[in-house]
Amino acid sequence: MGQKACAVAGHDPKRFKFKYKEDYNLCKKIKREIREQIQKFYDEEGVRRFYIGGSLGVDIWAGEMILRLKEQPGYEEIELIMVLPYPEHGKNWDERSKKRLDFLQKHSAACMTIGERNGWESYERRNRYLVDQADYLLxxxxxxxxxxxxxxxxxxxxxxxxxxxxxxxxxxxxxxER
Incomplete structure (x- = not known):
């Protein structure tokens, strides 16, 4: 597999107690833990490439954290790879979420699309691809x-x-840990 990689994923925001409200303490704690785990993977396991699926919630948060880490001394080698389920992914999101997705796409080391249309199969193919590319799943x-x-x-x-x-x-x- 060459360079060590980690896929990052999570529940849809509707599953969280705070839904889409990122200013809640529980959301802040989850984000802090995601960041700490990404840093551990980088520092302790030698993971340099992180894959996300471009979904609302965990994927977007992780992508933003990875790009912020890349700006810090010692994390210059970190790479963000975005794998979208289908070409029009995110088209029906609110403006703020669309901007966040666009920003991640522009600043990822690579961005690819796995499926052809919105549907369960495209998401399943994307998720399997993420796992297949990675040594770790967070x-x-x-x-x-x-x-x-x-x-x-x-x-x-x-x-x-x-x-x-x-x-x-x-x-x-x-x-x-599993």
Missing amino acids: AVYDDAADARLQITQMVEYAKKKGRKIMLIHPDTVDIT
Whole structure:
């Protein structure tokens, strides 16, 4: 696989107690933990490439953190790779979210699109691609989640592929390693 890589993913914001409100303390704690885990992967595991799927919530937060880290001394080698599920992804989002996605696309080391149209299959292909590219999966995820959810299937796929998995619980911010 060459350079070590980590995929970052998580529940849809609707799953969080705070929904889309990022100024809530729980959201701030989750973001802080995501950042700490990304730094640990970089510093301790030698991970230089981070993949995100471009979805609202965890993907966007992680992408913004990775780009901020890249500006800091010692993190110049960090790379953000964005993998979108289909060409029109994000088209129906609110203006602020669209701008955040556009910013990440412009500043990623690479941005690619996996599927052709909006649909479950494109998201599944994207998620499998993210896991296939990565040595690690960092997920904001609740083990009690519905088995039909994309994030659940992604975590299960990562387990099946033997990836090292780091989970951040969306309610308690507890860390679990797999």
